[in-house]
Amino acid sequence: MWKLVIADDEPKIRRGIENVLNWDRFGIEIVGQAEDGEIALQIIKEKKPDIILLDINMPFLNGLNLLQKLKEIDNKGIVIIISGYDDFSYAQKALQYNVFDYVLKPVSKKNIEEIIVKVVNKLTENEKENNYLEWVKRQLTENREVLQKTFFSEWFNNKLSDEQVLKEMSFFDIEFGRNIGIMVIKIVEKLNIEISSSNWNIELLEFAIANILKDEFKNLELKYIFNDDKRNIILVSKINDMVWWISVAKEIQTEIYKYLKCNVLIEQASVSNSVLKIKDEYTKIINSVNEKKKCSSMVLLTIKYIEDNYYSNDLSINYISNRLEVTSSYLSKLLKKETGLSFIDYLTKIRIKKAMYIMEDPAIKIYDVADLVGYSNQHYFCRAFKKVVGISPTEYKRGK
Structure with a gap:
């Protein structure tokens, strides 16, 4: 039932309105009557009616003042003004408060019935809209994670303009x-010959890796984990500690191997002050991953070992070749052939790339950066940095 309140200072008018229609036929219940504006305000606050029949000229608190009060309390009821001919110009001022309609005294059955039919139709229409909006809200809440993943997937696959991306982020x-950090994890069969030759289920592995990421990054206040259409697992995250972000890739690799006995390629990057550049970094990472996938399993394992241990001062080709049970000369030639870089050049490239990410944090000192990426000598680090980047670390930081 719709709830109706009648506010008029004339008892005869109130009784007339009460008896003029069979209110049950319209699904309406009269829940209160008021003889002045102050009483009407209290009843409206208490009963929260759907329809208010309001005399424009009442004692203590007239119709216009009551409308102002109703606006302040965010009244949702539909207001119909009751007005005499002498008050008609006065009643017109009430239109600024979005009253629904007005009825002139003396109140006739025909006039009020026509207005009530319109009001009930409007209330029914509003109810349908509200029910639909509530359904949409529930769907959004229940499917929020799926919708967000769809958004990122469409963004990274160039299906959204920058304007649409910003709009979706706001939504x-x-x-x-x-x-902002981005991490791409790729399962590569040639790194997992043993498991790929048995019960290889890449969908199950991807699901398990996504869960490991969620657990590893559970303390991050903002993160999104999803799969793109190229079977890559993607993490996009807010970063509070850049040094931790750079070092976490090895922890992730360790956890994945610990629980799944699966080797993966992990590439990561960071962006400062420009969320739209995240997609550009994603594209660069995917290109890098695709280049690595062309390498033999021996070179891939070498690359992985370099990238997992770049911060070690004594990392050498001899150490890696011993682990892979090949000669260092053979491994050096193979690495150079497939990547175009010697062991030292590849190691330097990785160390400088990590250093550039770390220096996104303006508070970090250059000598700390050098130590974090495997250089015990700051001067040697600065020389290597300038050779790769073209400017010194100090100049690079100054330009950030």
Whole structure:
């Protein structure tokens, strides 16, 4: 039933309205009557009616003042003004408060019935809209994670313009802050000959890796984990500690191997102050992963070992070749042939790339950066950095 309140200072008018229609036929219940504006306000606050029949000229608190009060309490009821001919110009002022309609005294059955039919139709229409909006909200809440993953997938596959991306982020309340990280994890069969020759289930592995990521990054206040259409597992995250972000890839690799006995390629990057550049970094990472996939399993394992241990001062081709049970000369030639870089050049490239990410944090000192990426000598680090980047670490930081 729709709830109706009648507010008029004339008892005869109130009784007339009460008896003029069979209110049950319209699904309406009269829940209160008021003889002045103050009483009407209290009844409306208490009963929260759907329809208010309001005399424009009442004692203590007239119709216009009551409308102002109703606006302040965010009244949702539909207001119909009752007005005499002498009050008609006065009643017109009430239109600024979005009253639904007005009925002139003396109140006739025909006039009020026509208005009530329109009101009930409007209330029914509003109810349908509200029910639909509530359904949409429930769907959004229940499927929010899926919808967000769809958004990122469409973005990374060039299906959205920058304007659409920003609009979607606003819709999902995504606010990464200054530093944003992106990580791509790729399962490569040639790194997993043993498991790929048995019960290889890449979908199950991808699901398990996504769960490991969720657990490893559970303390991050903002993160999104999803799969792209190229069978890559993607993490996009807000970063509070850049040094931790750079070092976490090895931890992830360790956890994946510990629980799944699966080797993966992991590439990561970071972006500062420009969320739209995340997709560009994603594209660069995918290109890098695709290049690595062309390498033999021996070179892939070498690359992985370099990238997992670049921060070690005594990392050498001899150490890696011993682990892979080949000669260092053979491994050096193979690495150079497939990547175009010597062991030292490849190691230097990785160390400088990591250093550039770490220096996204303006507070970190250059000598700390050098130590974090495997250089015990700051001068040697600066020389290597300038050779690769073209400018010194100090100049690079100054330009950030």
